[in-house]
Amino acid sequence: MAQIRIRNTNERISDEAEVKAFLDKQNVVYEHWDINKLADPLREKYILSDEEKAQILETYDAEIRDLAGRRGYEIWDVISLSDSTPNIEELLKKFEQVHTHTEDEIRAIVSGQGIFIIKAEGEIGYFDVELEAGDVISVPENVNHFFTLMENRQIVAVRLFIEKDGWVAYNVDDPNFTKA
Ligand SMILES: [Fe+2]
Numbered sequence: 001m002a003q004i005r006i007r008n009t010n011e012r013i014s015d016e017a018e019v020k021a022f023l024d025k026q027n028v029v030y031e032h033w034d035i036n037k038l039a040d041p042l043r044e045k046y047i048l049s050d051e052e053k054a055q056i057l058e059t060y061d062a063e064i065r066d067l068a069g070r071r072g073y074e075i076w077d078v079i080s081l082s083d084s085t086p087n088i089e090e091l092l093k094k095f096e097q098v099h100t101h102t103e104d105e106i107r108a109i110v111s112g113q114g115i116f117i118i119k120a121e122g123e124i125g126y127f128d129v130e131l132e133a134g135d136v137i138s139v140p141e142n143v144n145h146f147f148t149l150m151e152n153r154q155i156v157a158v159r160l161f162i163e164k165d166g167w168v169a170y171n172v173d174d175p176n177f178t179k180a
Pocket residue numbers: 099100101105145146147169
């Protein structure tokens with residue numbers, strides 16, 4: 001289950017209903033997939049062959065098609081990141097840049113953890129959404145955000161796109177960005 005940390009005040013929201021209500025207010029989609037559906041050999045596995053990635057997509061085919069039907073996604077894939085990923089340091093540095101997309105950015109976490117840092121509407125400022133396996137999140141289009149890993153630096157996630165070109169990152173220099 002996701003947890004929220006508001007950067008300006010360090011306030012944490014961990015109650016599931018409160019997390020959902022907070023994210024609803026920010027128009028952030030927050031749902032769950034049943035992580036028990038994943039075959040044992042694929043759990044917590046961060047180096048994946050193409051066959052294993054296809055197996056993950058097959059496992060969650062109904063969930064993916066349900067989301068696609070509701071929200072217009074046309075293509076999907078599996079991304080995996082860990083210390084074994086070549087250039088992980090550079091990649092993470094590149095990630096940590098506030099940006100926007102013209103499409104929403106939807107991720108379903110299959111293994112591991114990750115954090116979306118998102119700019120709230122109004123006075124709240126930036127907040128972290130700490131995600132774990134089973135969490136599905138979508139950052140709305142044109143909202144400032146970035147993604148990073150947690151300390152264990154391991155994640156496998158399903159990504160869905162309306163079209164690949166809609167997902168170009170537009171970097172934003174926001175003087176109000178709260179670093180930590
Ligand atoms: Fe993004």
